[in-house]
Amino acid sequence: MAKSWKTRLIHSDVRVPQGYRSLASPVFRGSTTLFPDAASVDDSWDQYEVGYTYGLYGTPTTLELAGKICELEKGYRTIVTPGGQGAISLINLALLKSGDHILIPENVYTPNRQLARNVLRRFGVETTFYPPEVGAGIKDLLRENTRLVWCESPGSITMEVEDVPAIAEAAHARGVLVALDNTWAAGVYFDAFAHGVDINMQALTKYVGGHSDVLLGSVTVKDSKLYQQLGATQQLLGSAASPDDCSLALRGMRTMAVRLHHIEASALQIARYLAARSEIDLVLHPGLEGSPGHELWKRDFTGSAGVFPIVFKPQATKAEVLAFVDGLELFEIGYSWGGVTSLAVAYDFHGSKGRPDYGHRIVRLNIGLEDTADLIDDLERCLGQVWGK
Numbered sequence: 495m496a497k498s499w500k501t502r503l504i505h506s507d508v509r510v511p512q513g514y515r516s517l518a519s520p521v522f523r524g525s526t527t528l529f530p531d532a533a534s535v536d537d538s539w540d541q542y543e544v545g546y547t548y549g550l551y552g553t554p555t556t557l558e559l560a561g562k563i564c565e566l567e568k569g570y571r572t573i574v575t576p577g578g579q580g581a582i583s584l585i586n587l588a589l590l591k592s593g594d595h596i597l598i599p600e601n602v603y604t605p606n607r608q609l610a611r612n613v614l615r616r617f618g619v620e621t622t623f624y625p626p627e628v629g630a631g632i633k634d635l636l637r638e639n640t641r642l643v644w645c646e647s648p649g650s651i652t653m654e655v656e657d658v659p660a661i662a663e664a665a666h667a668r669g670v671l672v673a674l675d676n677t678w679a680a681g682v683y684f685d686a687f688a689h690g691v692d693i694n695m696q697a698l699t700k701y702v703g704g705h706s707d708v709l710l711g712s713v714t715v716k717d718s719k720l721y722q723q724l725g726a727t728q729q730l731l732g733s734a735a736s737p738d739d740c741s742l743a744l745r746g747m748r749t750m751a752v753r754l755h756h757i758e759a760s761a762l763q764i765a766r767y768l769a770a771r772s773e774i775d776l777v778l779h780p781g782l783e784g785s786p787g788h789e790l791w792k793r794d795f796t797g798s799a800g801v802f803p804i805v806f807k808p809q810a811t812k813a814e815v816l817a818f819v820d821g822l823e824l825f826e827i828g829y830s831w832g833g834v835t836s837l838a839v840a841y842d843f844h845g846s847k848g849r850p851d852y853g854h855r856i857v858r859l860n861i862g863l864e865d866t867a868d869l870i871d872d873l874e875r876c877l878g879q880v881w882g883k
């Protein structure tokens with residue numbers, strides 16, 4: 495019997511020529527994954543072990559991105575998450591249980607801190623926030639029940655560089671795991687596993703995506719035990735990354751070296767220009783000679799990113815700082831960073847006890863791919879406009 499057109503909408507006899515090849519990574523979308531026969535049906539999440547079973551655990555597009563991140567970070571395996579913050583929560587939820595204690599740097603990415611304070615605490619996980627300069631001194635903060643030490647280097651907004659190898663050595667001496675938020679280094683400027691890190695994550699949203707149009711994260715581990723723990727938890731959390739987003743990240747990766755190269759040089763040139771301006775007290779760029787953390791950065795990193803804050807002189811009023819950000823023409827105002835567009839965000843930053851208190855004087859810049867001289871012109875014009883000559 496001839497099939498109805500309604501059935502043909504779904505079961506068609508159309509065949510396209512085989513053998514197509516292109517340079518682009520194909521986007522494999524799918525919830526249902528087909529099995530060859532009834533006996534092969536399986537719901538295991540580890541697609542490397544059992545083959546493809548369900549879209550939630552990854553399609554070839556997701557796994558291609560995971561594989562390429564893993565290769566760059568020199569890990570055992572990578573899990574792609576729907577955002578950088580999703581990678582952070584996956585790590586915590588996979589590795590912690592009620593009664594555990596964790597250590598988090600005081601300058602950590604704010605949602606990481608809030609996850610510990612607002613969510614992990616409800617599940618009986620206790621957090622101590624430690625000064626990012628702690629180094630080997632972390633040993634005095636380790637408790638019987640400490641399970642995980644978080645590092646983020648340089649830290650968000652204030653950019654202190656951590657002595658990760660010293661922290662890892664002290665943690666490992668007590669059997670404690672070390673997780674690193676390696677977003678600033680794009681997974682390439684700091685070799686996490688060579689410096690003792692056990693779990694390396696980054697927000698692919700930033701330099702891997704590179705165009706401010708995608709939210710993705712990654713978690714890379716160096717052994718199969720951690721991979722099993724993280725993978726099994728991700729299955730249950732149900733947090734799958736979209737293959738369409740992964741294909742954008744795969745495209746972003748192809749140009750990442752050139753973008754990073756330009757951004758590093760441009761940001762350093764702009765940082766040097768700003769450091770010489772009388773209106774500015776501090777330029778907190780670890781790649782800048784004489785900046786806090788520069789020596790550790792030089793020891794451990796192979797490059798620097800394009801996001802850094804400037805701190806205006808104490809006499810700068812809040813209204814002046816806001817007028818400066820508003821007056822910039824090439825720098826747009828908005829969160830996130832790592833894209834092609836330069837950004838400026840004013841913070842009202844009051845560090846916790848013992849931390850620097852920059853108040854309203856701190857502005858974070860993200861340097862994009864615009865011409866460096868044009869960006870400096872914009873900054874110079876705006877500094878003159880607000881603070882006069």
Ligand SMILES: *Cc1c(COP(=O)(O)O)cnc(C)c1O
Binds near residue numbers: 576579697709711830
């Ligand atoms: C942006 C960022 C994240 C979170 O990434 P999202 O993809 O926006 O969730 C985590 N850590 C750091 C250091 C970041 O800058």
